Amino acid sequence: MSNWRGNDFDGQGSGNTYYSRRDRRESDNQSSRNRNNRQHGDNNFASNDQNGLVIYINSSKVGKVVGKGGSKIRELQDISQASIQIDRNKCDDGNTAITITGETEAQERAKQLIEKLVGDDRYSNQRDTENNYATHNHTKSNYSTYSDNHYQTSGERNEECNWSANATPCDVAAFDWNIAAKQYDEYKTKLWSTKGPIKKEFYFEDPTIASMSEEDVAKFRRENNKIEVKLVFDQEQDASANVKIPNPIQTFDQAFSHYPDIMEEIRKQGFEKPSPIQCQSWPILLSGKDMIGIAQTGTGKTLAFLLPALIHIDGQETSRSEQTGPNVLIMAPTRELALQIEKEVGKYKYRGIKAVCVYGGGSRKDQISIVERGVEIVIATPGRLNDLVQAKVLDVTCVTYLVLDEADRMLDMGFEPQIRKTLIDVRPDRQTVMTSATWPQGVRRLAQSYMKDPIQVFVGSLDLAAVHTVTQKIFMVDEEEKTEMLESFFSEMGPDDKVIVFFGKKCRVDELSSELALKGVNCQSIHGGRDQSDREQALADIKSSYVRILLATDVASRGIDIEDITHVFNYDFPHDIEEYVHRVGRTGRAGRTGESISLMTRKDWSHAKGLISILEEASQEVPEELYKMAERYEHWKEKKAQEKDDARSYGRGPPRRSRYDNDRF
Template identity: 60%
Template sequence: MTIDYIVKPIAKPVLTFEQAFYNYPDILIALKKAKLEKPTPIQCQAWPILLSGEDMIGIAQTGSGKRLAFVLPAFIHIDGQTTPKEERRGPAVLIVAPTRELVIEINKEVKKYKYRGITSCCVYGGVDRKKQVAAIQEGVDIIIATPGRMNDLMKLGHLDMKNISYLVLDEADRMLDMGFEPQIKRVLYGIRPTRQTVITSATWTAALRRLADSYTKDPVQVCVGSLDLTATHSVKQTCIVSNESEKEEIFFDLLHDMAPNDKVMVICGSKGKTDYISVECIMRRLPSVSIHRGKEQKEREQAINDIMDGTASILIATDVVSRVLDIGDVTHVINYDFPNNMAEYVHRIGRTGRAGKTGESISFFTKEDWAHASELIEILEEANQEVPKGLCELAERYDKRNKQKNEDDELPKRKQLTLADLCGCSKEKFCRTQRTH
C-alpha cells in the first residue's frame, strides 16, 4: 500500500520591508518613520507566513525582533475583518504576555505605528481593574494582557471573546516557567478554534511542544539560530569565580569603573538582595533605580522611565526583567546572583548586545552554583569565550562528588543484626524462648 503525503507549501521569506508590505503603504510609511533599515531574520520569515493566515511558532533569542514580527500582521488582520468595526463586539486580537512590564512594552510598540486608527489597551494586575474594564467597554481592537488578569476579566464577564481571531502567546516558555499554564489553557478554551495562533519563545521545551500540539493547527515553525541552548555571540561573557563574601567589593569596583555612557542591568536572586544593593548604590551616590514584584506599579514604571531616559544608568532588579523588558542600549548585564538554570542565564545576558550592537555580561559564580559549572563551560566554549580556571575546578569537584555519591548509593546496605542473629536462633524460636536468652 502506498501512502501519499501532502506537503503544505510555505511562503518564501522576504528580504525587504517593501517585499512584505507592498500592498500596505501606510505600514511602509510607519516603518520609515521608525528609521528601521531592514527586517531581522525572524521578521523576514514570519511576515509571509502570518500574512497568509497560517499558525506559527517562532523560536528566536531575545532581541531578535519577534514583537514586530507579530504586531504588523495583526494590524493587517484587523483591517481585513469583514464585519465593520462599529458592529464588532470585543477585540479582534489578543496578545498574552508573562509580565506587566512586557505588556506595557508591547502596547507601546502597537501605539508607535498608529495604523489606521487601530486601538489597544493593557490588562494586568496590580492596578485598578475598573479603569481597564472601562477601556475595554469603550471598544478596542487589540488587548494585551497578563494571564492572571485576563482570566479574572473573563470570569467576571467583562470581556467578549467571540470576535478574537488572532491570538499571540508571547514569551510562551516564560509563562509556562512561571506556572501560568492553567490560566493560558482557560484563555484558549474561551477563544474560537478558527483563530490564527502565534506562539513566540526563546526556547523549545517539552512543555511548550505539548501546548503547541494541542492548541495550534498545522503550525509553521520558524527557528532562528539553534534549538540547542546557546548564548548570543554579540555578547562578551565574563565569569568571575569568587566567594560569597568577596562579591560585594568586586561588584562595586566594577560599577565605579563603568564609563559615563554605560547602561547597566544588575540582576539579583531575591527582592531582599535587590533592595540591599539599591540602598548601597544610593549611599555611594551611584545613579541607580531598582525594580521587583514587591514594589508598587507606579514605582516600577518610574524606575523603567528613569533608566530609559538616562536619569539613571544602573537598573537593579530581580529576574522579573531578565527576559521581558526591552530597555534599549544596555551595555552591561551583571548577574550578581547566578540564575537557577542555564536557560535563564542565556535569557539574562540577552538583554544586551541587541539590534546589531555588542554588549558584555559579567556573572559572579560561587561554590553554591557549582551544579551549573559544566553547562556554563559548554556555553562559554560554544561562544568562544574565556573559561576561568576556577570554573573548571568547580566543575571537576562537582562531578567527582556526584560520582562518589552514586558509588556510595550502589553499595549494599549493611545488614542489621538482631539478638536472634547473634545467638544463631531462628526468629520464631527466639520469639518463643526470648526469656531464656
C-alpha cells in the first residue's frame, strides 16, 4: 500500500490537490489500458487523437460542462491544468466531441472531472480527482491508499467514505447530526449525574408577607416605583401555570431573618430599607426561581442578585472542598462593570466565600493563580472567561448560580457567541439571573434559550425612559461650536461640580485631554484604547475628586457607579437613543439630582423622535427646533421609501445616493 506522507507529494495542480509519483504512473498505465478497451457507441467514450485526448458525451449534457458564461469549463481547466475544447461539429449519434490537450495526467484529470460532472460513473474506478486527494480532515480510509495494481471502485469508496452519490468534487463526508446530538445529550446527562444535586430553595416567607392580600401587594408595587411582575413566557409554557410569584418584602429582616450573618453585613453598610427591585427580587431568587430584572442602572440590581448568591453557595450539599470550580458565575460586558461587581462582593464577608474578577487587560497570570487557589464566585467579561475555560484553567461545570448582568449591553457589544459558547458547559439545572436596562428582542431570545419559567421584574416602565432626578437640556448647534460650548461649561463649573463628558471617538478624547492639559485644566480620560491600569486610575481619580472632569467614550456609560457626578455633557450625541438614557443615568444617582447637557447637530436628526419621547416622559423642556428636526427626518424617510417603490415599479434598482442627501436643512 502506498501511504500519503509529506515527502511523497509532488505539488502539481492547484488548491489542495496533490498526486503521488507512483500512483500517477499507475494512473497513466491504467488509463491507457481502459481507453484501448472502450467500445465505440457508448454515450461517453474516449479515443486518442494526435492533438490530445478526445472524449464524447451526450450532446444534451454539453451545457453542464460549459456552465453559465463558460464558468464551469474554466473551473475544470483550472483544476485539471488541461485545455478543454468542445467541438460541436464533431458529433456522432447524439454525442459531442470534447478535445483535451496538455500533459497526460492533466488530460486524465480533466476527463474524469467531466465524467463526474455529466453523471457517468462507469469509469470511476480510475478516477484520481481531487476527491481522492483532498486535504479535508477525513478518516484515514478517505485518503487514497491503493494497492500497486488495484484501484478501489466507486461503490467501495462511496460506502467507505459515506459520500453522496451526487456529491461534487468538493463534498466532504456526510455527517448525521441526529446521532451526534443524541450522543452529546447522553454525554452531558452522564456528566451532570456526577456533579450531585443542586439546592435552590432558601426562602422562609415572613407571616406578615404571606398574609398580604392581592390589593395590598398591588398597592405596594404601585407605590414603589411601579414594580411590575409577571411570567415571561406564560402564554407559551404550560409549566408556567404552576409557578407562583412571591409577594414582595418590605424590610431586610423579612428576607434574611434566618440568616443573621447576612443581616449583620447589611447593617454594616448602613442601608435603611431595600430598593424596589430588591423588595421583589429577593423572595424570587431565594425561592430558587429564574429571574429577569429590568431596571435602570443605580437601582440596586447588583445587591439584588448578590445576597441570594452568597446564601446559595453556603447552602449546597456538596462541600466546597469537593468542588472543582466556582458555584457562581457572573458575566458582565465591560471591565469597569466587572471590577465594580467585584468591589461590591468584597463589601460582604460571608462564611469565607472568595471571589475573583477575570477580564481582558488584567494580568492573566495573576487571575489564573487566584482561580487555581480556589474561588466560589467568578466575575468575568466574556472574552477572558472563554480564554480560561478553553485553557482548562476554569471549570464552569460546577456553576449552579449564573448571572448575566447588563445582558442588553453584552448583546450590543457582540458577545452573544461567547455567551452561548460558555453556557454549553454550564449545567442546565442551574438557577439563572439576567439583568438588563432594556428589553430588546435579542435579550428575549437569550432568556428563552437559557432560562426555565423565568419571572420578570420591571421597575419603572418597559418604555425607554431616563431617570427623573436629572434635568435634561438639549442644544442645537453646528459642529464647530461644540468645543467653545464645552470650554464655556468648564469655566462655569462650581467647586463641588463633577462632570463626565461623552465623545463618539477615542481620538477626540485624547485630543481634548491633551489640549486641556496644556491649558492647565486637571482632567482624566477613559476609553477602550487605554491600558487597563490607566482606566482604573482614571476612575479612582474621579471618585476621589482628585479630578472633577472625566472625558470618556461609551465605555463609561454603563456600570460605573460614581454617586456624586453632578453633570453629564454629551459632546457627541450617542449612536442610539438607548445609549443616551444610560449616559444620562451616570448622574442623579442615589437620591441625588443631576443635570444632562446634550449637543445635537444636523447629522443627529434620526434620533430626534426618540429623544422627544424621552424628554416628554420625564416632563422636560423640548426645544421647538427638535420637533422640526423630527418632522424633517420623517418626511425625508417617506420620500426615500417612495423613491424605492417607484424604482421597483419600473424594474430599476434603488436610486443613486445624491451628494445632497446629507444636506438635511
